Amino acid sequence: MELKDLYRDVILDHNRTPRNFGPLEGASANVEGSNPLCGDRLTLHLRIAGDRIADVKFEGHGCAISTASASLMTEAIKGRTRAEALELFGRVHALLTDDAAVPDESLGKLAALSGVREFPARVKCASLCWHTLATALRSPAPESIPAVSTE
Template sequence: MDLKELYREVILDHNRTPRNFGRLEDADARAEGHNPLCGDQLSVTLRLQGDRVADLRFEGRGCAISVASASLMTEAVKGRSREEIARLYGEVHALLTDRTRAPAGDLGKLMALAGVAEFPARVKCASLCWHTLNAALERAPAPASTE
């Protein structure tokens, strides 16, 4: 077991200085995530433009893995459509849980989470932010039709 695989420099950096940290006051949707195992809490607020997530923020407290994962997620999904986000989530989920499968698309910096798959107890830490984002998107009003 190699700790450096889990705590890669990108993870430590995003834990130290999380990007898109805080909350959007004019959010279209928000959701709270909670990991009852460790008491970690996370909230995601987002603003939509049509079908796309125009902006989002997260805040909360958690371990390095959960904070870095949330920070990386906000960078990765900003500007993307719901469909693109759903596809990306599928890839991240596979990355976190399946050591044998190579990701289909280019995950960019999210690849820093590859080490989590070696640590089953920590998968929930890394996926909490995605579940919270999905909950927020489900709650978000469907985009108004322009037709």
């Protein structure tokens, strides 16, 4: 278990300079996620056109792992269909929790999250944004769903 496996350069970079960070005009869903035990809190803004995630941004505050995970997620899901994004959620969830999961090339930069599973106390930091996303995409009325919590 090495610290560099957790805090890879990609993670540190996305923590320092989160992508797609800020409000999103014309969002069709704004979903809050929180991790009450550690105080991490984020809001995911989604603009869904037809079946596709036309745009996505996030706001909030959290540790490097949760910030980088959300930043990487927004890059990865922009332009994808609901089904594609949910399929990606499943693969990232496995990467974070399943010791047998091996990151494949199609995950791209998201593979940097694979070091998190060696630090069990931090898994929920990385998964907060993904659970928030999945809840939003599975909801028939994402504009009215309650806040998501990882506890």
